[in-house]
Amino acid sequence: MARKPFRAVADIDPQALAAFRSGIRRRYTDAQILEALRASAERLGRSPTMKEFAGDPEAAMHPQTVIEHFGTWNAAKRAAGLLPRRFATREELVEQLRLLGEELGRTPTALDIRARRGSMPSASLYWHTFGSLTTALREAGFDVAVGEERLERALSQGAALARELTRLPRFGDWQEARRRDPAMLTEWQVYRLFEARRGAWATFQYLVRERLLDEGARVDADGSVS
Helix, strand or coil: CCCCCCCCHHHCCHHHHHHHHHHHHCCCCHHHHHHHHHHHHHHHCCCCCHHHHHCCCCCCCCHHHHHHHHCCHHHHHHHCCCCCCCCCCHHHHHHHHHHHHHHHCCCCCHHHHHHCECCECCHHHHHHHHCCHHHHHHHCCCCCCHHHHHHHHHHHHHHHHHHHHCECCCHHHHHHHHHHCCCCCCHHHHHHCCCCCCCHHHHHHHHHHHHHHHCCCCECCCCEEC
8 A cells, every 4th residue: 555645834724732732731731840949950050051951860851841841941941930040131130139138037148149059140140240249239229338349349259369360368468469469459458357256367268268159160189270
């Protein structure tokens, strides 16, 4: 028996195709898909890209299935509470800060943002978009104290110096850098941010390390930066 010729795409009945697609979509509910996205983000430690989701052996569905349900990949991630990693607008970033502030009942910090990795944009994205987290917080309507602004400046300078030195800066490193660049805070201004308590510089180094990690750098246990 001769085989029937293959039907051209133009000959497909639109209603039959729509019914078929609807049946395929019913294999997963919207709620199941959103939960799969959140679970994948939890395993990855960040909001997944389509490629990462497709490569996640525990996801159990293809990214195209997600798109069939929600229209676009980013729309699905927003519905799951996961901010798109590369397409966040300035307004979306500000709104995320406002929502976090409402949840916390106070002004968010970089540590708060990092603790929500995967469901919040990274602190480094805020720094790159706004120039500083302080600027982003002010744009979101938070009243940022002068001391916090100075700490933000110190951490930005500390991270830059650490990258230059390829290690976390010591007190003497800061003195030398300040002599070369008078625009930097003095080492004593940094020290007083921590009320000049014992271990103040180590506390500062810890915060610089956190900043570098947020920016994607690697910081080893001995303080080496790469």
